[in-house]
Amino acid sequence: MFHKPIDEMFPNPPAGLDAHALREDAVPQHVAVIMDGNGRWAKKRALNRLKGHKAGIAAVRELIRAASDAGVRFLTIYSFSTENWKRPEEEVVGLMDLFAKTMLAEVDGLHAENVRVRTIGDVSMLPQETRDAFAEAWEKTRNNTGMTLLVAVNYGSRQEMLRATQRCIDVAVARAMAGDAPHELTEEEFGRGLYTADCPDPDLVIRTSGEMRLSNFLLWQVAYSEFYVTDTLWPDFDRYEFLRALLSFQERNRRFGAV
Template sequence: MNKPLDYIFPAPPSDVDLGALDVDRIPEHIAVIMDGNGRWAKKRALNRLRGHKAGIEAVRETIRCASDLGVRYLTIYSFSTENWKRPEDEVVGLMDLFAKTMLAEVDGLHEEHVRVMTIGDLSVLPAETREAFDEAWEKTRDNDGMTLVVAVNYGSRQEILRACEHCMREAVLVAEETGEVIVPTEELFERGLYTCGIPDPDLLIRTSGEMRLSNFLLWQIAYSEFVVTDVLWPDFDRYELLRCLLEYQGRDRRFGAVK
């Protein structure tokens, strides 16, 4: 972290002790299930797409704040494999929103040295949306700041099946080349995940108060700390992130051991 806390959080709420945040214990990897856009819109008698558009500012705020704090990886759950079941006009609107937002934001992210990558199956996305994500990756791939991981058309069960297929292919290749039978290991399995090379999340945040994982990073969050907030995603700001970080830092992470 190269910016002072009072710069990152210039006006903390009275119920939050900024001095309690330990800058040496900022999570390396934060994953976020951004939930509540539809409910935010419904409360205001707006259509769901207006809620998704409102959520873009929360994404900007979270990226900026996480990067300033020294978070190395931020993964945001933008569109799941199950989200195709939503009304067609909402899905079409989301795909258009992804493309326009990525193209509008990539230069600013690049200036902040943020690297943008995706996890999920982009092959079935509309060409304009896929090309916007590809352009962001090509422009930022050599950046050395925070890595923003956008999960789009992502499903963890599908990812796990993909990793199993990777293990099977490796076993067949080794058998054909050497006649040996290899035993799958965690390391071999993880090489088949979309997240290969990315450390597992330290902290998983879910907004809107829902207590479920929604097919997100099921393998990777085996020992992540969960923080659930009732705040709807468009209302999530840097001070809500600060509250989540303070709760995270109040946990005793034992990773299955006794201390």
């Protein structure tokens, strides 16, 4: 259900983009976004990469508001992968500081809009200040009933699946030691070991900057997701680019393997 009238959500659409074509019943329940292109955006402007990441914060803010207004129930943003530690130390330190400052600056506004904020990934490796900022956001918003914002930070899907597998092994060993009969592992039981165990799988995955890869993102969960790739670099991704993704999604025929 739309939380605002169409004309308030998309007040000045570009020529040829009909916001009123968006149907309430076709808005995806869960949208996952691979936010790519901050570095290239900065390079085009002769800026350092951290300037690109800072510019991308405005696009994140815009996306959260637009998704919430459109009635999206879960929004997952890929902020920092387990592989991103390989980047230059200055960039990683800057990103961690940016995460902390942005979360603390935005949490009151998100709370006022009834958004629930949580992380997925191994936050134990983050600097204490960054962990504290995410923990504060969770504590302040955990009882909110609006859209859930999942921030994937120090997240890697292969590592997540190894974690879920280890959980299944531990459960099986405990059952065997208790004398229980062996049982067949199910998708549901495996899924309970994922960070997203209490969330529906993404209906729509958006990737910016034109890259055609998943980058170790939600590999299990996106088995039947629809994909939307745009050449737009992340800092330039606004609510109208999001509208284009939603309009593309509502034209898809989702068969989930059926004829």
